[in-house]
Amino acid sequence: MRKNFGAKPILYPQPVFIVAAYDENGVPNAMNAAWGGLSEETEIMICLSADHKTTKNIQATGAFTVSMADAAHVAQCDYVGVVSGNDVPDKFEKSGFHSTRSSFVNAPIIDELPMTLECKLISYDPESCRLFGEIVNVSAEEGILNDEGKIDPAKLRPITFDPSNDKYIELGAVVGTAFMDGCNL
Numbered sequence: 001m002r003k004n005f006g007a008k009p010i011l012y013p014q015p016v017f018i019v020a021a022y023d024e025n026g027v028p029n030a031m032n033a034a035w036g037g038l039s040e041e042t043e044i045m046i047c048l049s050a051d052h053k054t055t056k057n058i059q060a061t062g063a064f065t066v067s068m069a070d071a072a073h074v075a076q077c078d079y080v081g082v083v084s085g086n087d088v089p090d091k092f093e094k095s096g097f098h099s100t101r102s103s104f105v106n107a108p109i110i111d112e113l114p115m116t117l118e119c120k121l122i123s124y125d126p127e128s129c130r131l132f133g134e135i136v137n138v139s140a141e142e143g144i145l146n147d148e149g150k151i152d153p154a155k156l157r158p159i160t161f162d163p164s165n166d167k168y169i170e171l172g173a174v175v176g177t178a179f180m181d182g183c184n185l
């Protein structure tokens with residue numbers, strides 16, 4: 001038997017994106033976003049409410065970064081998702097995060113989060129809340145790379161949002177090899 005939950009924003013796994021942008025004075029701000037993903041090879045889509053400070057900042061500067069929330073910074077990542085820069089002007093400072101300007105786009109990279117997409121705004125529609133960005137660069141701290149120089153999820157320790165129980169869950173073990181395991185059937 002299946003239980004029907006009706007029309008709900010539930011799927012697994014949901015990302016925990018930390019979206020960051022400068023305001024027109026170069027002050028960084030960041031927010032938490034779970035509703036998003038890749039929409040083309042070098043394009044990302046995130047559903048962002050128009051009233052968020054981050055959304056206004058992205059529209060003002062035309063740029064933003066998307067960092068992967070990780071298990072080492074759960075409290076900071078949740079904080080930026082429950083407090084608004086509209087109400088707390090020094091929200092970014094209060095979160096405990098620090099930032100460095102991206103060399104690719106006019107947006108802050110959060111120093112503490114080791115993997116980041118650096119993006120240019122393509123379009124934003126306040127009616128649908130859909131924001132599209134071009135991924136100009138992906139950067140990662142050397143400390144989360146494996147011997148082949150690739151990103152190692154076991155070192156990155158990204159978290160996923162569990163919308164049924166309002167929990168953050170760390171991604172787990174490798175269970176297969178993509179583009180290969182299915183070939184045996």
Ligand SMILES: Cc1cc2nc3c(=O)[nH]c(=O)nc-3n(C[C@H](O)[C@H](O)[C@H](O)COP(=O)(O)O)c2cc1C
Pocket residue numbers: 029030031032033034035036047048049051052053054055078080081082083084085086091161
């Ligand atoms: C787990 C989680 C997921 C969230 N996902 C989204 C989202 O996908 N889109 C969105 O507009 N807001 C989302 N939010 C809400 C914003 O992060 C929140 O309103 C934040 O305070 C906005 O900050 P700002 O006004 O400083 O930009 C999420 C919050 C949490 C805690």
